[in-house]
Structure formats: C-alpha cells, structure tokens
Amino acid sequence: MPNLKTVVSRSPGANAVRRFVTAASLLLAFAQSVTPASAEDPSALFREALRQDLMGGPTGARLAFDMYRRAAEAGLPEAQFNVAIMLDSGRGVSPDMEQAATWYARAASHGIRRAAYNLGQLYEAGQGVPQNVDLARAWFKASGLPAARARLTAIRSGGAKAATLSAPILIAPTYGELIGSSANSVKLVWTARQQPEGVRFFVELLALVPSGSSEIYSGFVDISSLNVALSSHKGAFAWRVLAVARRGGRYAASDWSYMRTTAN
Structure with missing residues (x-):
C-alpha cells in the first residue's frame, strides 16, 4: 500500500440499438457450431443460446437471455458480453442499464474489446453509471477499437473535473457473496463519480486467514x-478500492467488502 494521506472530507436509444446490432457478428460466428446444451457446460449453453437468438422472435430472445445468463454466471466472457448487450438494448429482457454496465465490465476484464468500448460509451453519456469522462477515456483506450480511438480523439480535452475526491462504489461481488468453491479467479467491478485531475484507482484484495490476512493483489x-487470480486460495476474502491523487498522497477509500468461496 503506498504512503497515503486521508481525505477529509437512460432510456434505450440509438446508441443501444447500435451496440446490439454490432454484436450480430458474434452470433453469426458461432451459428455453425451448435450442439445441445449441458447445465455443466457453459460453452454448450452459450451455443444453444446463440441458436435460440438466431431463431428470432420474443420467445427465442427470452430463452437466449436465460441461457446466456447462466453461461455468464459460470464465467464465460462471451456470454457476459451478450447478457450486457441484451440488457442494454432490452431484447429478451427489460432494459437495465446498471446491470448492463456491470456485465460489460465483467466481459471487458477478460479482454472483450467491444465490451470495453460499450462501457466507455455508458460512462461518457452517464447511462447506468455516473458520468465520468476519465473512465470513459480509460475504457476507450482499453478497447483499442477504431471507433474507440475516434471517441478518444473527440473527448481528448475532457470535461469538468470534480473539486474533491470521492470514494469508489463497489458493485460486484456484492457484500457476502458466495462466489463458488471452484472459482479460480474473481472479477472485481466498481464505479466512481467524476474525480479531480490526476486520480487513479488502487485495488486491494486480501485472503482472510486464521492469522489475519494475506495479500492476493494490490495495484493501480x-x-x-x-480479473484477479485466486490461485489456491479458498475461504473468505476482503477487497476495497481507493481513488488516489497522483500528487499529495490524498485518497478516498471505499468500505471493505467481503466474499467467500464456501458457505461456511
């Protein structure tokens, strides 16, 4: 942990439709590899969801969303992206921009570049997340797609900065969430309001052990x-995120949140 000083102190529209339409290539890429789904096989669930999705109609869309969601909850990044797309566009499920942003973030943590681009759009517009031009730029940069580079150029000058630091808001895993005994990694998702100039996030993840705690990850x-590897660690974990000023050592920290791999 660096030396820090305590700080005192959308309705779906054209963009959502475009985000859905641009996902069609992902559906078509898998259309020829359909096999029956297995509850134990996220990839098979995903392929069956694609088949239902390509059939069209509201019933197929609802069935597709349910199977995408199950595959996404099992950790399949492509399914996480499609869940986000459907929540974003309102296809097969009621629109939910907050949940769409969370699923985009999960998929983007696995390097799904369009998920990063779409999340950047949400932060730029303040849809489902606080409007935050710095996070929009960060996600566009992470995406690297031509459209993302164009947005980076368009918002290069940035917007108005906040006067004071504010603590990040932890989104997922939720407090006390059971992430499963088979989990070998965890996807940490948070959000934040616009910060002052020159602020980065510092993430801490600890394994809670009888003797106290053991650091799994810390970094800016x-x-x-x-997405953080848990290696052989099992049991209970604690995590938090700090917004840290590059100069002066000031910071604003979230509360600690807890998760576990087993019910005990």
Whole structure:
C-alpha cells in the first residue's frame, strides 16, 4: 500500500440499438457450431443460446437471455458480453442499464474489446453509471477499437473535473457473496463519480486467514474492473478500492467488502 494521506472530507436509444446490432457478428460466428446444451457446460449453453437468438422472435430472445445468463454466471466472457448487450438494448429482457454496465465490465476484464468500448460509451453519456469522462477515456483506450480511438480523439480535452475526491462504489461481488468453491479467479467491478485531475484507482484484495490476512493483489489501475487470480486460495476474502491523487498522497477509500468461496 503506498504512503497515503486521508481525505477529509437512460432510456434505450440509438446508441443501444447500435451496440446490439454490432454484436450480430458474434452470433453469426458461432451459428455453425451448435450442439445441445449441458447445465455443466457453459460453452454448450452459450451455443444453444446463440441458436435460440438466431431463431428470432420474443420467445427465442427470452430463452437466449436465460441461457446466456447462466453461461455468464459460470464465467464465460462471451456470454457476459451478450447478457450486457441484451440488457442494454432490452431484447429478451427489460432494459437495465446498471446491470448492463456491470456485465460489460465483467466481459471487458477478460479482454472483450467491444465490451470495453460499450462501457466507455455508458460512462461518457452517464447511462447506468455516473458520468465520468476519465473512465470513459480509460475504457476507450482499453478497447483499442477504431471507433474507440475516434471517441478518444473527440473527448481528448475532457470535461469538468470534480473539486474533491470521492470514494469508489463497489458493485460486484456484492457484500457476502458466495462466489463458488471452484472459482479460480474473481472479477472485481466498481464505479466512481467524476474525480479531480490526476486520480487513479488502487485495488486491494486480501485472503482472510486464521492469522489475519494475506495479500492476493494490490495495484493501480485506470479502469473500473479487474480479473484477479485466486490461485489456491479458498475461504473468505476482503477487497476495497481507493481513488488516489497522483500528487499529495490524498485518497478516498471505499468500505471493505467481503466474499467467500464456501458457505461456511
């Protein structure tokens, strides 16, 4: 942990439709590899969801969303992206921009570039997340897609900065969430309001052991999600995120949140 000083102190529209339409290539890429789904096989669930999705109609869309969601909860990044797309566009499920942003962040933590681009759009517009031009830019940069580079150029000058630091808001895993005994990694997702100039996020993840705690990860990032390997660690974990000023050592920290791999 660096030496820090305590700080005192959308309705779906054209963009949502475009984000859905641009996902069609992902559906078509898998259309020829359909096999029956297995509850134990996220990839098979995903392929069956694609088949239902390509059939069209509201029933197929609802079935597709349910299977995408199950595959996404099992950790399949492509399914996480499609869940986000459907929540974003309102296809097969009621629109929910907050949940869409969370699923985009999970997929983006696995390097799904369009998820990073779409999340950048949400932060730029303040849809489902606080409007935050710095996070928009960070996600566009992480995406690297031509459209993302164009947005980086368009918002290069940035917007109005906040006068004071504010603590990040932890999104997922939720407090006390059971992430499963088979989990070998965890996707940390948070959000934040616009910060002053020159602020980065510092993430801490600890394994809670009888003797106290053992650090699994600590480090600075500019984006708002992170996929962290748990290695052989099992049991209970604690995590938090700090918004840290590059100069002066000032920071604003979230509360600690807890998760576990087993019910005990």
